[in-house]
Amino acid sequence: MEPLDPGRLGFGLVALDLECIHDHIHGSYAAMNWHETRDQSAWKARSQIIELAAVNLATGESLLLRSRPEFSWNDVKSAATRLFAEHSGHKAIVCDASLPLFAQLWPTQVVPFLQRAAGVTGKVVLIAHNGDRFDHYVLSKEISRLGLDMGRCPRLVSADTVATLKKRRLGYGHVQQLYGQPGSLALQQLYMTFVPEKQRAAGLQQHQALDDVRMMCDVIAFAPYLAPLLAQDIVMAAHGAEIPAITHAVWQRLLYPEKAKGKGGGSSAATDSSTAGTKKSGGLARQLMVWGDAWNWGHGWSDWWGPGDYWAWGDTDHAYAQPRAKDRANRNRRRNPRQPVQEESASSSAMHAPAPDAPKHSAEKVNWQ
Numbered sequence: 001m002e003p004l005d006p007g008r009l010g011f012g013l014v015a016l017d018l019e020c021i022h023d024h025i026h027g028s029y030a031a032m033n034w035h036e037t038r039d040q041s042a043w044k045a046r047s048q049i050i051e052l053a054a055v056n057l058a059t060g061e062s063l064l065l066r067s068r069p070e071f072s073w074n075d076v077k078s079a080a081t082r083l084f085a086e087h088s089g090h091k092a093i094v095c096d097a098s099l100p101l102f103a104q105l106w107p108t109q110v111v112p113f114l115q116r117a118a119g120v121t122g123k124v125v126l127i128a129h130n131g132d133r134f135d136h137y138v139l140s141k142e143i144s145r146l147g148l149d150m151g152r153c154p155r156l157v158s159a160d161t162v163a164t165l166k167k168r169r170l171g172y173g174h175v176q177q178l179y180g181q182p183g184s185l186a187l188q189q190l191y192m193t194f195v196p197e198k199q200r201a202a203g204l205q206q207h208q209a210l211d212d213v214r215m216m217c218d219v220i221a222f223a224p225y226l227a228p229l230l231a232q233d234i235v236m237a238a239h240g241a242e243i244p245a246i247t248h249a250v251w252q253r254l255l256y257p258e259k260a261k262g263k264g265g266g267s268s269a270a271t272d273s274s275t276a277g278t279k280k281s282g283g284l285a286r287q288l289m290v291w292g293d294a295w296n297w298g299h300g301w302s303d304w305w306g307p308g309d310y311w312a313w314g315d316t317d318h319a320y321a322q323p324r325a326k327d328r329a330n331r332n333r334r335r336n337p338r339q340p341v342q343e344e345s346a347s348s349s350a351m352h353a354p355a356p357d358a359p360k361h362s363a364e365k366v367n368w369q
Contacts (some may be wrong), residue, residue, distance in 0.1 A: 005119065006058055009246055011157065011238045012117035012124040013058055013253060017212040018135045019051035021085060021094055023071045027078030031206075034080045043078070047138050049102045050093045052110065053209030054126075055217070056117045060258030063113045064210045066093050067102040088207040103146045111153050118154035125234050129187045129216045131160040157238050161220060164230045178224055191215045194223040220254050227254040 006012040024046045026037035037043070048069040055062045073094050076082050085091040093099065118124045128135035136158040143150065162185050169176040179185060184193070188206050195218045204211040220227050231251035235243055 006117065007120050009121070009238075009249060010123065011121050012056065012114070012119060012154070013234075013250065014114070014117050014124055014126050015055045015057060015213045015217055015257075016126045016128045016131070016135060016139075017053045017209045017216070018049050018128075018138055019088075019090060019093075019207060019209050020047035020138055021050050021069050021076065021090055022046040022048065022081060023069075023075045023077060024081075025077045027081030027084075029080040029084040032080075032083075034083075036078060036080050043081070044134065044137060045141065047141075049138065049142055050090060051209040052102075052105075053213045054113060055210075055213050055257070055260050056113075057127075057217070057253055057257040058117070060261040061113070061116065062210065062213075062260040063109065065102075065105050065109055066096075066099055067105055068096060068099040069094060070101065090207070102142065103148060106146075106148045107152075111149075114154050114156075115152065121154075123155045123157060123238065125157045125159050125238055127159045127161065127216070127220075127230070127234070129160070129212070129219075130162040130185075131158055132163050136160070157234075159230065159234045159237060161216065161226060161230060164233050165226065167233075168225070168229055175225055175229075187212060187215055187219065190219045190223055194219060196222070214260075217257050221256075227251055230254060 022043045024043035026039075027043045028035045028037075028040065048071075050067055050069060052065045052067075053063065073091060076085065076094070082091075085094065114124050126136065126139075131137075142148070165175065165179050165185060169179050184190070191200070195215075199218065199222070201214060201218075204215055206212065220230060228247075228251050231247050231254055232242070234250050235241075235247045239246070
């Protein structure tokens, strides 16, 4: 898939993950179900960024930054947090006095990366797994706490894979059946459940920021319903309205992100040459297989797909978008729809024609400027 000009979407598209440490007296080690306090916001409010990974899904440019916190290892008081840091390798980052502070990396590494991702649009959508409750929250908090210069930073809009699924699973039976079990939305659980074994990259480790980004990209590509629903949420957050051509272009990019390419940046930046996404045929084939099951369950797209959107069919290499008919009779006749003969696909029109003008009044989820 050719690199996608963010100008055609109206925003850049970046997958993000943060790793943090804090000096609060209480903390958590979720994998061990060890929570020293019910007030999770208390330690999150004192969290500082020690690792940031980001991948530009349109170009494949990747960024991996490590930074030391403003406090020392001896200041980490929580027993749960100390054990987690030792098991995840975060202790070594905290103890490395040669690393810069995050505030030093912001203007020299982070902002230039975001500028390249935004292109001429001046806007970047940051996708993070459980981002609303952690990554987006911590990044926004640190921007404010450190007084980081936002003058040259593009406008930041948040998107969250977990929030997308939670918003849908109560109202749509198919989504609830797949994602309704306790703990089923944890990144590692989703990765092991939905990403085929032959498609899993070797050696990925949890709580390593760039590895978590890779896992999230694979989950988005393979987990049923997630890519189109997330695309819908992204366009609504960025433009404040449903724009089918842009939604379809984002959907395709989520299924087939560009291969990750490293961007050098001294001792604090790491390069990456592995694949951040999945093979083209695998992602769409799995999506279409699951969507076919949805029809077999006796439900039309209008039972779970938002009004005014479109549905898709096709083989493993193409998907065609058509406006959904409004009446039930037409919907029943579409259980085995015919392939269009002379119809330009939405992905083609989105790639070769200017994107529709965005509304003047945006309903962005987060604006950190």
